[in-house]
Amino acid sequence: xxxxxxxxxxxxxxxxxxxxxxxxxxxxxxxxxxxxxxxxxxxxxxxxxxxxxxxxxxxxxxxxxxxxxxxxxxxxxxxxxxxxxxxxxxxxxxxxxxxxxxxxxxxxxxxxxxxxxxxxxxxxxxxxxxxxxxxxxxxxxxxxxxxxxxxx
Amino acid sequence: xxxxxxxxxxxxxxxxxxxxxxxxxxxxxxxxxxxxxxxxxxxxxxxxxxxxxxxxxxxxxxxxxxxxxxxxxxxxxxxxxxxxxxxxxxxxxxxxxxxxxxxxxxxxxxxxxxxxxxxxxxxxxxxxxxxxxxxxxxxxxxxxxxxxxxxxxxxxxxxxxxxxxxxxxxxxxxxxxxxxxxxxxxxxxxxxxxxxxxxxxxxxxxxxxxxxxxxxxxxxxxxxxxxxxxxxxxxxxxxxxxxxxxxxxxxxxxxxxxxxxxxxxxxxxxxxxxxxxxxxxxxxxxxxxxxxxxxxxxxxxxxxxxxxxxxxxxxxxxxxxxxxxxxxxxxxxxxxxxxxxxxxxxxxxxxxxxxxxxxxxxxxxxxxxxxxxxxxxxxxxxxxxxxxxxxxxxxxxxxxxxxxxxxxxxxxxxxxxxxxxxxxxxxxxxxxxxxxxxxxxxxxxxxxxxxxxxxxxxxxxxxxxxxxxxxxxxxxxxxxxxxxxxxxxxxxxxxxxxxxxxxxxxxxxxxxxxxxxxxxxxxxxxxxxx
Numbered sequence: 001x002x003x004x005x006x007x008x009x010x011x012x013x014x015x016x017x018x019x020x021x022x023x024x025x026x027x028x029x030x031x032x033x034x035x036x037x038x039x040x041x042x043x044x045x046x047x048x049x050x051x052x053x054x055x056x057x058x059x060x061x062x063x064x065x066x067x068x069x070x071x072x073x074x075x076x077x078x079x080x081x082x083x084x085x086x087x088x089x090x091x092x093x094x095x096x097x098x099x100x101x102x103x104x105x106x107x108x109x110x111x112x113x114x115x116x117x118x119x120x121x122x123x124x125x126x127x128x129x130x131x132x133x134x135x136x137x138x139x140x141x142x143x144x145x146x147x148x149x150x151x152x
Numbered sequence: 153x154x155x156x157x158x159x160x161x162x163x164x165x166x167x168x169x170x171x172x173x174x175x176x177x178x179x180x181x182x183x184x185x186x187x188x189x190x191x192x193x194x195x196x197x198x199x200x201x202x203x204x205x206x207x208x209x210x211x212x213x214x215x216x217x218x219x220x221x222x223x224x225x226x227x228x229x230x231x232x233x234x235x236x237x238x239x240x241x242x243x244x245x246x247x248x249x250x251x252x253x254x255x256x257x258x259x260x261x262x263x264x265x266x267x268x269x270x271x272x273x274x275x276x277x278x279x280x281x282x283x284x285x286x287x288x289x290x291x292x293x294x295x296x297x298x299x300x301x302x303x304x305x306x307x308x309x310x311x312x313x314x315x316x317x318x319x320x321x322x323x324x325x326x327x328x329x330x331x332x333x334x335x336x337x338x339x340x341x342x343x344x345x346x347x348x349x350x351x352x353x354x355x356x357x358x359x360x361x362x363x364x365x366x367x368x369x370x371x372x373x374x375x376x377x378x379x380x381x382x383x384x385x386x387x388x389x390x391x392x393x394x395x396x397x398x399x400x401x402x403x404x405x406x407x408x409x410x411x412x413x414x415x416x417x418x419x420x421x422x423x424x425x426x427x428x429x430x431x432x433x434x435x436x437x438x439x440x441x442x443x444x445x446x447x448x449x450x451x452x453x454x455x456x457x458x459x460x461x462x463x464x465x466x467x468x469x470x471x472x473x474x475x476x477x478x479x480x481x482x483x484x485x486x487x488x489x490x491x492x493x494x495x496x497x498x499x500x501x502x503x504x505x506x507x508x509x510x511x512x513x514x515x516x517x518x519x520x521x522x523x524x525x526x527x528x529x530x531x532x533x534x535x536x537x538x539x540x541x542x543x544x545x546x547x548x549x550x551x552x553x554x555x556x557x558x559x560x561x562x563x564x565x566x567x568x569x570x571x572x573x574x575x576x577x578x579x580x581x582x583x584x585x586x587x588x589x590x591x592x593x594x595x596x597x598x599x600x601x602x603x604x605x606x607x608x609x610x611x612x613x614x615x616x617x618x619x620x621x622x623x624x625x626x627x628x629x630x631x632x633x634x635x636x637x638x639x640x641x642x643x644x645x646x647x648x649x650x651x652x653x654x655x656x657x658x659x660x661x662x663x664x665x666x667x668x669x670x671x672x673x674x675x676x677x678x679x680x681x682x
Contacts, residue, residue, distance in 0.1 A: 044666035050679075051669035059676055067246045075407070078239045082403040085232055085385040086396040092228075093384030099369035103228055103384045107448075110235045111441060114242055118437045121245060125430060133677045140679035 046143045050136065059132045066124050074117055081106055157494050164499035168345075169322065172506070175337045176330035190539045191258040191518045192421040193332035195682075199428045201340060203435020206419050208339030209511040210237075210410075210436070211346060211443060213295045213504050214569045221470025222566075223451025224463045227372070227382035229389055230451055232399070233566075234444045236406030241440065245433045248411045250426040251588050251675040257682055259515075260417050260580060261523045264587045266674075267667040268595040271527050276602040278523030280579035281414040283606060284572055285516030286552060288413070289509060291568030293319060293557030296505040298565075299471060316557045323509040324550035327517060328543040335510045336422060342507035347443060349500040353474070353493075354446045356481040357453040365449070372456035382455070398637045402570050405641030409573030412580030415515035426678050450474055457481070469565075475501075513546050513553075520545035563618075563626065570639050571613060578605030578644040582652045588675055590656075592663045597656030604651020605644055612640035 050056050085092055085103065092103035188194060197205070215237065222230030256262035261277035296319045297312040326334055361368045369383060376382040389399040410416060420429040454463060454473040457480050466472040475497045479485055482493035521542035560568070582601045586593045612635045613619065619626050621633030637643075674680050 044670065047670040047673050048666050050673050050677075056673060056677070060672070063676060071243065071246055074239065074242050078235070078407055079404070081235070082232065082400055086389055086399050089384055089386035089390055093380065093386075095380070098366040099373065099383060100366070101380075101383055104369075107228075107231050107235055110239055111445060114239055114437065115441060117242055118245055118434060122430065122434055125250075130427065136673070136677040137679040140673060140677060144680065 046140065046147055050140050050143070053136075055132060056136055059129055059136065062124075062128050062132075066121065066128075070117060070121065074113060077113060078110065081110060157491055157498075160491060160495035161498040164495055165502050168341075168499060168503045168506075171341065172322075172326065172334075172338050175341070176326050176334040179334040179337065180329045180331075185539055187258065187522075187539055189333065190331035190542060191418065191514075191522070193336050195422060195424050197336060197422045197432075199423060199431035200435055201336070202419060202423050202428070202432035203439060204343040205336045205339035205422070206416065206432060206436035207439040207443070208341075208343035208346070208507050209415055209419060210440060211343070211504065212292060212508045212569070213299060213501055214291070214565055215444070215447065216346065216350075216504055217299060217471045217474055217501055218295075218469070218566050220447050220451040220454060221463065221467070221473040222388070223448060224454035224458070224473040225460055225470040226388040227376060227378065227452075227455065228385050229387050231448055232385065232389070232403070233406070234448060236403050237410075238441055238444050240407045240410035241433065241437050243407065244411045244416070245430070245437065247585065247588070248417070249420050249429045249433045252417055252584075253420040253423070253426045253429040254675045254678045254681045255588070255671060256417075256421065258418065258421060258522050259518050260412075260414055260584060261519070264583055264598055266671050267587055267593065267664065268598050273595060273598045273602075274523045274527045276599045277580070277583065278519045278527070280575070280602050280606045281519040282516050282524070282549075283610075284412070284576045284580065285414055285512045285519070286549070286556070287568060287575060288415075288572040289512050289516070289549070289553040290556045290560055291565050291572060292505055292509045292512070293553055294561050294563060294568065295471075295565040296502075296509075297557065297561055299501060299505070312561060313558055316561075317554055319506060319509060320550045320554035320557070322506060323513050324547050326506075326510045327513045327546040331539075332418075332422060332514060335514050338507050338510055342503045343439065345500050345503055347439065349496060350443060350446045350450070353478060353481060353497075354449050357449060357457075357477075360457070360481065361453075368449070368453055368456055372452045375459050376455050377460070394636045397642065398639055401574075401637055401639040401642035404645060405570060405574035405577050405639055408577035408581055408641075408645060410576075412576035412584065413573075414519060414576075414580070415511045418515045418518060419511075426681070450477060453477060471565075509553075513549055516549050517542045517546040520549070560626075567618060567638060571609075574639055574641040574644060575606060575609045577641060578609045578648040579603075580605075581645075582648040586652050586656075587671070591665075591668050592656060593652070593668075594656050594659045594661045594663050596659035596661065597652045597654075600655030601648055601652025604655070605648025608647045609640045609644035612637075612644060616640070 085106075089103075092101065092106065094102045096102060096105060215234075219230055219233050219237075222233060224230070252260075252263055255266060259278070260281055261274045264277055265273050293316050297316040300311075300315045326338060357368070358365075361371075373379055373382040378387060381387060389395055419432075423429050423432055451473065454477040458473065458476045463470050463473045463476060466476060475494055478493040478497040479490045482489035482491070484490050521538050525541050525545070526538065579602050582605055583598050586601060587598060615633060615635040616638055617625060617633050617636070618638050619633070620628075621631040622628065625633075
């Protein structure tokens with residue numbers, strides 16, 4: 001009955017008293033490299049099936065639609081900043097107000113964009129991905145368990 | 153520095169060592185000796201705790217003392233470092249933290265081998281993880297030796313050597329007896345100490361300038377003797393084109409290397425779920441960002457209050473800028489306040505080094521025992537004996553780090569850290585991203601991408617001006633310098649990605665579709681995660 005709540009399952013396998021000798025339901029074998037051994041045909045087919053399901057495709061494309069532009073955006077902005085600072089210090093030295101110049105604003109801008117993007121990612125994951133991913137996790141574990149002919 | 157500073161600083165050092173040893177003893181009393189417990193602390197830390205521990209693991213003495221010193225001496229160019237160290241966390245948050253938590257168990261290799269033929273990949277990933285860790289460890293040991301000797305006034309070779317040996321012995325004790333749980337609590341204690349010390353100094357600076365940051369910057373520029381040039385890039389990296397290219401290379405290594413550091417990756421396994429891993433990265437981004445913003449203020453105020461000549465007079469690389477600033481903020485060299493603040497900063501720096509080396513030692517002993525030993529030994533090792541191997545490995549790594557730390561004591565700390573980041577970005581990041589996101593990735597691609605990043609990075613360093621051919625080289629007498637840059641990142645990182653692609657397209661192995669499906673489903677949903 002502990003499978004009713006996938007989070008609980010994840011926690012329970014962490015107590016580690018038996019250290020995998022009593023193998024976790026969906027984890028690996030006792031030697032810690034169980035992910036590989038999980039490739040018994042039935043379990044492998046289940047993962048393929050889940051991968052092809054519309055629900056999973058939706059979660060994956062939501063993740064990628066946020067992450068790919070996000071990574072491109074901040075890497076371009078950072079590389080542009082470093083290249084400008086090293087090759088065109090004159091542009092960066094242009095004063096804006098008081099002691100503040102373009103370089104100061106750009107540096108603090110890097111901090112600001114990092115905070116904002118981190119917040120946006122967390123919000124996107126929480127609202128758009130977490131619930132669907134949790135349901136998929138739950139379903140997948142159910143399928144793997146029944147494919148193995150019941151549980152322990 | 154008078155005797156009062158040293159006595160008080162030594163007292164505070166001893167206090168910190170006593171507290172950390174108490175934590176280690178207390179934690180190891182109820183240990184059960186399982187791998188889950190030793191490598192991952194039982195996976196039961198909360199996101200808040202893990203966030204502090206990540207901040208404690210990441211912010212080394214190179215940030216606290218080195219970067220503030222660079223800002224005090226070179227102004228804006230020191231700030232460029234800070235930005236690279238910080239922006240790197242977005243890559244960790246977006247592409248690595250949650251997926252690695254879902255797919256792996258203890259090490260980087262665990263994520264990759266899920267899809268590959270196990271033995272060669274595990275050996276490759278284990279080798280590169282240990283290499284990165286040892287480089288990073290040597291940097292911290294060298295820093296520990298010179299800083300503690302400097303802060304305590306004893307600059308003799310013997311004092312430095314004994315400091316290195318002492319730090320090495322302590323980190324081996326923490327790791328081999330306490331495992332991940334003790335290491336994590338030491339990181340948390342250290343992060344709290346470091347952040348409170350930094351906040352206290354920043355508040356004192358703001359009080360001194362009545363909250364007027366503009367005046368702080370103007371005073372710093374004026375005292376530096378460079379005028380407005382102090383507040384713009386170019387003082388340190390503005391020389392010839394080699395120097396500029398070198399900085400771009402370092403910048404790339406900093407932003408891409410963090411996601412491949414083994415001791416950062418292993419922190420994600422200490423929380424129960426991927427969601428908790430995400431939330432711990434968010435905490436650590438807040439803490440690390442706040443910390444780095446304060447170090448910028450402290451660096452500029454060291455230039456404004458202490459002055460670059462005094463900073464340079466105490467230590468050429470500027471490593472003592474913050475302690476000197478603390479002395480002045482507390483009321484000057486002969487006042488009680490100055491003595492106390494100076495000693496506190498010295499003790500915090502020491503705590504920083506100790507905590508960081510403990511984290512790296514643990515991660516590298518996990519790679520030795522879980523990846524290298526388990527693959528190179530024919531028969532299967534029992535989990536219990538694997539933990540024993542890891543404890544022994546931590547002693548071995550401690551000995552290696554002490555020996556290299558004594559040998560390399562004249563190398564620049566910032567260079568060594570930059571090198572560790574470059575190797576991590578060239579050897580670990582490509583294989584990690586390929587195996588998480590590329591359907592057609594094969595075993596040969598994985599092995600090639602690790603060695604294709606690791607070997608060029610190390611060879612280019614051997615051929616660089618750091619090792620030979622210049623007055624400041626490791627071997628000034630000989631000249632086999634063929635590569636002009638100090639940091640190999642700009643060449644070796646693309647090579648790592650290229651080698652992985654090349655190995656994959658040339659291999660006859662058909663990628664296992666089911667295994668890829670398993671990795672993808674597990675990484676995004678957490679199904680089957682331990």
